[in-house]
Amino acid sequence: MSSRVAIGIDGCADGWFYFRFHGEGATFGVRESVADIIAAESHDCCVLIDIPIGLRTRGKQERSCDREARARLGARRSSVFAAPLRPVLKAKDYAAANAQQKRLSGRGLSRQTWNILPKIREVDELLQSDTRLQEVLHEAHPELLFASLAGGPMSHPKKTRDGFTERMTILSILHPDAEALIASAFLAHGGFEASRDDIVDAFVLALCARKPTQLESIPDVAEIDPKGLPMQMVLLPGLG
Numbered sequence: 466m467s468s469r470v471a472i473g474i475d476g477c478a479d480g481w482f483y484f485r486f487h488g489e490g491a492t493f494g495v496r497e498s499v500a501d502i503i504a505a506e507s508h509d510c511c512v513l514i515d516i517p518i519g520l521r522t523r524g525k526q527e528r529s530c531d532r533e534a535r536a537r538l539g540a541r542r543s544s545v546f547a548a549p550l551r552p553v554l555k556a557k558d559y560a561a562a563n564a565q566q567k568r569l570s571g572r573g574l575s576r577q578t579w580n581i582l583p584k585i586r587e588v589d590e591l592l593q594s595d596t597r598l599q600e601v602l603h604e605a606h607p608e609l610l611f612a613s614l615a616g617g618p619m620s621h622p623k624k625t626r627d628g629f630t631e632r633m634t635i636l637s638i639l640h641p642d643a644e645a646l647i648a649s650a651f652l653a654h655g656g657f658e659a660s661r662d663d664i665v666d667a668f669v670l671a672l673c674a675r676k677p678t679q680l681e682s683i684p685d686v687a688e689i690d691p692k693g694l695p696m697q698m699v700l701l702p703g704l705g
């Protein structure tokens with residue numbers, strides 16, 4: 466197993482939940498910011514995060530990675546929220562954000578996207594302020610990762626009992642300690658700090674980050690946004 470540090474990060478109620486693998490060791494926790502999680506890491510690190518990276522500034526066309534992810538996810542396609550336009554990140558409330566998104570793109574902003582707008586803004590500003598992180602921090606979508614690992618989209622929504630069991634079956638095949646690590650993480654942080662699906666999502670992100678040389682991307686050639694950030698999701702087919 467590679468000794469390279471692999472981290473998976475997912476947004477949660479108290480900030481960001483992460484799993485960190487280094488060799489055979491695994492740690493986890495909740496931090497207020499993404500910078501808090503990766504500040505001490507070296508260049509020899511791969512971080513997958515479930516948040517849009519790279520944003521358009523106007524126009525009706527969505528990011529290609531969002532469209533392709535939905536096409537691959539079938540019944541789970543609604544889990545891929547439409548990314549906001551960058552000017553919308555400065556909106557003070559949902560009404561203003563929705564109006565601005567509609568004016569610039571012809572479509573409104575979903576409540577789901579509005580709810581994670583502060584996190585999108587945080588990561589967008591972080592990547593612009595520290596360009597070295599563009600080689601370390603990559604956008605990924607947990608449902609897309611699960612679909613690629615299982616050979617097709619999950620049959621059940623992740624917040625259901627059947628959905629949790631389905632995803633845990635996959636993770637337990639791929640990592641012998643998956644069940645124990647996720648149970649420990651939920652015991653330590655579950656509830657008000659992070660939900661069970663936040664923890665599961667962070668785990669699959671970290672698990673796939675352990676194989677950085679095998680990561681594939683959609684689209685194959687990244688679209689580059691006006692700030693120089695790639696609009697591209699990574700996935701790791703065939704891990705199982």
